[in-house]
Amino acid sequence: MDYSKNGIVKKHKLLVSSGRRISTKLVINIFRIFMLFLLLIGAAGVSLGLGVVSGILEETPEVEQISIAPSGVSTTVYDSEGNEIEKLVASGSNRIPVTLDKVPDCLQKAFVSIEDERFYEHNGIDTKGILRAGASFFMNGDMQGASTITQQLLKNNVFANGGSESSFGELVKRKVQEQYLAVELEKNQSKAVILENYLNTINLGAGCYGVQAASKRYFNKDVSELTISESAVIAAITQNPTKYNPINHPEENVKRREKVLNNMKKNGYITEEEYQEAIADAVYDRIQTVSVESEQDSTPYSYFVDELISQLLTDLQKQKGYTYEQASNLLYSGGLSIYSTQDPQIQEICDRETSDPDNYPGNVYYSFDWKWSVQRADGTTENYSNVDLTYYYKNLLGQSDFKLIYSEKEDIQNCIDGFKAAYTKDGDVSLGETIMYSLQPQVSFTVMDQKTGYIKAIVGGRGEKETSLSLNRATHSPRQPGSCFKVLAAFAPALDACDMSLATVYNDAPFNYSNGRPVQNWYKSYWGLNTIRHAIEQSMNIVAVRAITDVTPELAYEYLLNFGFTTLVGEDDADNYGGANDVTQATALGGLTKGVYNEELTAAYAAIANGGTYIEPVYYTKVTDSNGRVILEANPQTRQVLDEDTAYLLTNAMHDVVTEGTGKLANIDNQYVSGKTGTSSDDYDIWFSGYTNYLTASIWSGFDENTDITKYCGNTSYHNRLWSKIMKEIHDVKGYTYEEPEKPDTVVQANVCTSCGYLAIDGVCDSVKTEYFSSKTIPTESCKCHIKYTICTVSGKLAGEHCPQDVLETRIYQTTFQGKNSYDKDAVYALPSEIQNGICIIHTQ
Structure with missing residues (x-):
């Protein structure tokens, strides 16, 4: 600043100048107008806000009209014919009510310390908590909860959709009503009543609702016997019952438990000595022990209902934005009606036949x-x-x-x-x-309607099912698919994207993987020149590997992802599997890093059966609430994975599998069946995946612990008979008549030479077949591998002009022969060197 005399005089002149005064007044007036504008907007906003709040409060029930006691209405599951097949155990059914005087003080204080530290001080709303949460959000972007125990109780027991509102407006409405009722409730009820109902309501993981059920589940004791350490474990669960489940995620629970104990000590509820003792307690060892004794369930759900529950929980979270806890609460205690896709007749047949010991060989x-x-x-x-x-x-x-x-x-x-x-x-x-x-050995079986994606029946194992949500071998046990993958990984992309056809010829001769390891055929020999059709029929390994090599494993992998497989390992993820991945030649033979699920293999084959259109498997059609309103409808993903003509060609070729090839035992009388057999290395897994015009089904069988099936069962074909038996009975019961797949207009026929795949030449090509083609890949050139020669039988060379007619013989040879080894069935047709070397030199005149 200039404090000299000249500086002061200069500043004074500026202050008294008329221009300066006008400018200053203008700024002041603009500022006043701006502030008035802000005040008007603020007043309007407050007025509008008060009006909105007033309207919301008018719709709020009186506190005397509400019940804060925990409740739950069971959900009913229906089959496709409207029969009740299951009552989902309501959340409240695993709730054991307990009065507050039976709840130890340490457990009460544990919940208060972690969920609502000022519970005994506030009037239902924690103003300090709201300000703290707001400050944390604006300063750090950290979202913190500020709901009191009273508010949480109201959200859970009064508001039907508490925490799962479908819009911001509904959320605001519920929050306003919740806070209002919280204040009113605390005027009418004691803290003890509120806390008792809260402790009997909360979700504490593993299907437990309320502290008594949790105490029994985790510690096998009455809640009154809980220690400080055990109380902290249970109180740590409630914020996120999945994440903080002490059985499944003890490492997460222990962090939250430590915060509970720290808060209890800070609030004066426990001493330093009690804190140290609780911290040192090996409490999780006791939890694991009780878990061992508590796993059995006397009324397990079926495999179908297990998977139905899983899909509904997923869809409620994806489509409705629910948290897992909200979806679970709604599903088990929302009084829903679930209309499933299960066909009771089909399910009964599958259950009965897969359980019949006579359908399995040996002991x-x-x-x-x-x-x-x-x-x-x-x-x-x-x-x-x-x-x-x-x-x-x-x-x-x-x-x-x-x-x-x-x-x-x-x-x-x-x-x-x-x-x-x-x-x-x-x-x-x-x-x-x-x-x-x-x-x-075990078994899994899936039946799907390829036109809708509806799962009609599913079997996750044989033998008594002892628990709900147990291992489902059809949906949660990945197994090696063996040769079932040849069609999907090699031949489907070959026909669909690489200008090949069922007549494309490969040489079944020695061939190595890129790492030098030889490819072995299941028949331990080589069959020479063969078409893709014949390779599918006879499940030829070398031809499949040659095909995927030409297709490229990368393109094959993309097709498999499009077919809906979720267990495949890409190159980017190989480091997590010791460098192994499924972008390899071996994928053509089903040699995968992890394997595939029966359900997903069924859906992939269903896509072929459905003209190349994939439909995501679905277990329900719709879900309605207690008032009959539809809250969820099945909306399976669909996509075109193959051209319609490609799907038809594969269907036609796989029909040969059950009529002439490796799957004869799976054929059904009076039905047009297409399918593919599969056997993994060392005979650990056996499969058949196939379909009619009505249904697609897959069967897997094997030992849960990888074991040579032949060693224990004597053969690896019993599953084909079982597939046929089940599907025949289903088709008979449903009255399905013989029906062939409809041939697209884009599919045409031509007579081809089976040694090269080109158009056959009459009188020259010795092996001719009328083959189906896509109009895009029908051959336009004539056979290039056969030639007709007139031979002098005396010299063994090409006949000359002087050779007598009685020593002449017409012979046909392959001129583009791909190998001359003795193992090759086509070796006899190779053009001999003596013929190639000239004309008869015996008859010269």
């Missing part, structure tokens, strides 16, 4: 799932399972061929007893043991 075998928890003398807990059994017998005892497969349950018990004898120490106390048996 019955058993595998088992075993868990055992033991407390050592020093108080530590050890948990053992099948993994430990296998390590003990295979690694420590050197039984390299050890497998968890036995013909008698008594032998299984002897196996377990041997392990326990080796691992039991003085002073040990067994805390719990469970064992679940599974029949072997």
Whole structure:
């Protein structure tokens, strides 16, 4: 600043100048007008806001009219004919009410400390919490909850869609009403009543609702017996019952539990000594022990209902934006009506036939799932399972061929007893043991309507189903598809995108993968020149690998993704699998990193059956609420994965599989069946995936633990008979008549030479077939591999002009022969060198 005399005089002149005064007044007036404008807008906004709030509050029920007690209405599942097939256990059914005087103070304070620290101070709304959350959001972008326990109780028990509103307007409406009712509720009810209802309402994971059910589930004790440490575990769950589930995600629960304990100590609810004792407690060992004893379910859902539940939970989250907890609450306690795609007749046939031991060869075998928890003398807990059994017998005892497969349950018990004898120490106390048996070999079966995507029936295993949401071998157990993949990975893209046809010829001769390893045929020999049609019919490995090599594994991989497979491993993900991926030549033979699901293989074949249009498998048609309003409709993804003519050609070729080829045992009388067999390496997995004009179905069979099926069962063809038996009975019961697929106008016929795939020449080509073609790939050139020669039988050379007629013979040879090895069935047709070397020199005049 200039504080000199001249500076002060200069500033004074500026202040008293008329121009300066006018300018200053103008700025002041503009500022006043602007502020007035802001005040008017603010007043209008407040007035509008008050009007909106007033309107919302007019629709708010009186506090005397609401019930804050937990409730839940079961959901009903119907089959495609409207029959009730299941009552989904309402959330409340796994809720054990308990009065507050039975809830230990440490558990009450644990929830208050983590969910609503000022619960005993506020009037239903935590103003400080709201300001804190707002400041955190504007300063750090961090979203923090500010709902009180009272508000959470209202959201869960009063507002039907609490937390799952479909619009911002509905959310605002619910929040305004919730806060209003929270204040009114606290005027009418004590903190004790509010807290009691809250503790009986909340979702605490693993199907538990309320603290008593959670205490029983996780610690196998009454809630009144919970310690501070155990209380903190349970209180840690409620913010996200999936993420903080102490059984499935103990590493996440432990972080949240520590925050609970820190808050309890900060708020003076526990001492430093109690805090340290709780922190040091090995509480998760006890949770795992109880989990072992609590896994069995007396009323398990069917495999179909299991998968229906899974799809609905996914769709509610994807289509409606629900969280998992919101979707689960709605599904189990929303009083919904679910209309499924299950056909009761088809499901009954599948269940009955897959369970019939007469449909399987040899003896019955058993595998088992075993868990055992033991407390050592020093108080530590050890948990053992099948993994430990296998390590003990295979690694420590050197039984390299050890497998968890036995013909008698008594032998299984002897196996377990041997392990326990080796691992039991003085002073040990067994805390719990469970064992679940599974029949072997196992099976999965899926039936799908290719025109709608509806899953008509599904079987996830044979033998008694002991738990809900258990292993479903049709949807959650990836297995190697073997030769079922030849059509999808090699021949489909070859015909669809690479200008090949069913008449395209490959040489079934020695061929190596790019790494130098030879490709082996299942028949342990070579069959020479063969068309793609014949390669499909006879499941020829070398031809399939040659085809995918020409197609390129990259293009094959893209087609497989388009067919709907989700378990494939791309090159970008190879590092997670030790460098292995499915963009390889071996993919043509179903040699995959992880395998595929039966359901997805069925959907892929259904796409071929449906003229090349893929439809995502679906288990329901619609879901309605208790008022009959549709809240969810099935909207499966559809896409064209093959041209219609390609689909028809593959269908026609795969019909040969069941009439002339490897799948004869799967054929059905009086039905047009197309399909493909599949057997994985070492005979671990056997498949048949096929279809009629009505339905597509896939069967898998094998041992849960990779095992040579031939060793135990004697053959690998029983599944083809079972597929045929099930599908024949289904078609008979449903009254399906014989119907061939409709041939597209773009499919035409031509007579071709089967040794080269070009148009046959009458009298020259010795092997001619009338073949179907896409109009885009029908050959226009004549046979290039056969030539007719007149031979002098005396010299063995081409006949000259002087050779007598009685020594002449007409012969046909292959001039573009692809190999002359003795193993090749076409070797006899090769053009001999003596003929190539000239004309008869015996008859010269």
